[in-house]
Amino acid sequence: MNRLLRLYPRPWRERYEAEVDELLAERPASLRDRFDLVRGATDAWLHPQVAAPASTAADGAGGAERLVVAGSSILGGLLLAAAGLSMNATPLNATVGYKETGVAGALLIVGLIVTGISAVLGARGRRTVIPATTMLLGGLLTLAGWPILIVGFLAYAIACVILGLIRLAASGPVGILFMAIGITLPSFNTEDERALLLVPVGLAWALAGVVVGRRLPALTRSASTAR
């Protein structure tokens, strides 16, 4: 098998790999063909044309469940972005010395929990269930307040990076977004302008939800034409 074909998304490989492999056996790939395959793989990730088989699309989950995944991802992301904006606009509490209180703090905690729920509902198989559940538990731990909240927050961030790494192979854009979220979160700080880091983090979550949501009609359509 041509190693470059491994660059393609799994659903694409399941559909076309044998054919392309046979073609390359008849006409060995030139250097130009190799570049063409890399370009084709990039396109296949950015503009998926082949539906994931039902077993890998969402562990057999129906369209309604995936809509909930997309919706909770978008909602949680917007809550996180709102938390960042709110914290940045809130003056430092002179009594307690931090901002994890009031509306901004509530938005942050609810945002972490809702996105954690989205991660769990969207988990595919045991490998992704463990980090996704860790994210949800991390979000729930932030309810306990200082200092336990920092443990929950870091657990959420680390699990998000791990989940991103795992999902990179099956759903590239979402995997990259998860990794970016997990890497960005430890730099977040409620007490200064770094609170605004929650805005790109929240938008990344919302974008992940949009990516999942956009795949819904595409999956349905191409499943019917692929038969």
Next chain:
Amino acid sequence: MTTPTSELGRFAEPSLYILVSLSDGPKHGYAIMTDVEEMTGAPLGPGTLYGALARLERRGLIEALPPDDRRRPYRITGLGATTLSAQLAHLEGFVRTGLTRLGGAAR
């Protein structure tokens, strides 16, 4: 006019070549590739070929036939033939206009 091939991006031109190649009967990937190279003089890379095939198949302009060993032939659908016909008619008008203008300029 919006046609099923107008949204194929950088695959629009290869898609047109593929539809023309399939217009005289089903072919598998390698046969399409060599046919297009004979028609246009330019090789069609495997990534471009299968990127275009995936788009055409998803839009219902071509369909896959049962595989022959590891090679799977494709054939043009009714929608594909109609689309190709419209595209070629459009190109024919464009070519005629260009040649007429060139002829006028040469005089």
